Amino acid sequence: MQGGFALVRRVAAVLVVPALCAGGILLYVNGRAVEHQADVIGDASAPNRVELLVTAQQVSAVQRRVQLRVQVVPLGDLASPGGVNAPSKQITLYSTSPTQSEVQFPAGRSAAAQDLDMGLYDGTISDYPFDGYDTEIAFAAVVDGEQVPIAMTFSDIDPFFHFATVSSRTSNHIVDQVQHVSRAQGTKIMAIFMMIVMWALGLSVVAGAWILVSRRRGLVWPALGWMAATLFALAALRNVAPGTPPIGCLLDYAAFFWAELLTAVGVVSAVFFGVLAERKRDPLHGEK
Structure with missing residues (x-):
């Protein structure tokens, strides 16, 4: 058996x-x-329209912004036959970017991609790794003082964040989309794993210190070296958290601060009671 x-x-x-x-x-x-799925909204069936290829390049939760790369593609009568991706007339693109709300694309010249910043609202980075934000992305294209049909294809390539469409609407040749931005699944798994490891290391040091103290082993230098190294290893582990979260986020209060405290208490207790045990075994103090 x-x-x-x-x-x-x-x-x-x-x-x-x-x-x-x-x-x-x-x-x-x-x-x-x-993750990283494309979303299309707008007047995609209009023959004479402005096609926008919008890609979320990078999200900065600290600065509360998302960087977009916007490629303008004029189609139909709006495209110039004498140039590659060049408008036949000047196109003025309006957006909800707080830093560059208006971009012009001259007639007859290839429309170069533009990097625009969009703001993040709601949410706070202190909730890391479960923080989430919203961003509104809206565009309108004007030619000769009149708005023209517009279509937008939105995608994202930031590996640390996930975009999910909250709402999409097209009205009066304006495309308006609200995206919810949260940490990518891999980032969340890594952060949770780090919290589990931090607790495991802190409790391991406390358990080792309890054995040394309860059995009066004295100053066991290899064990003390391991405990002290764990104290600094926890800080190094914290610093490699994906997305570089600031000190004071949920990760710290849920695991890191407590793990550091447990490790420090374990090291100090092992040294303090170890010194007492060594003194008692010292012949100069009356015991062998």
């Missing part, structure tokens, strides 16, 4: 590695299926 249980344990130990790998691959496939 014991041999049968031992065989089951060996088989389970062998299967746990491929099972974990398979679970990780499934998480990756799930994240890949829902």
Whole structure:
């Protein structure tokens, strides 16, 4: 019977590695299926229109902005036959960018891609890794003083954030879209894993210190070196959190601060009671 249980344990130990790998691959496939998807809104059927290819390049939660790269493609009568991606007449593009709300594309010249910043509202970075924000992306194109049909294809390439469409509408040749920006699935998994590791390391140091103190082992230098190294290793682990969250976020209050406290208490307790135990064993103090 014991041999049968031992065989089951060996088989389970062998299967746990491929099972974990398979679970990780499934998480990756799930994240890949829902992230970085293109969304199209506007008058895509109008023959004479301005096509916008908008890509979210980078999100800065600290500065509360998202950088967009906007490519303007005139179609139909709005395109100049003598140039590559050049408008036949000057196109003025209006947007909700707080830093550059108006961009002009001269007639007969290739329309170069423009980098525009959009603001983030709602949410706070102190909720990391579960922080979330909203951003409104709206465009209108004007030619000869009149608005022309416009269509927008929105996508994102920032690996640390996930965009989800909250609302989309097209009215009077204006495309308006609200996107919800949150941390990518991989970032959340990594941050949660780091919090679990921090707690595990802190509790391990406390458990080791309790053994040293309760059994009066004295100053065990290898153990003290490991404990002290853990104190600094936790800070190094915290500093490599994806997205460089600021000190004082949820990650710190949920795990890092407590792990550092537990580790410091473990090291100080082991040294303090270790010194007392060593003094008692010192022949100069009456004991051997």
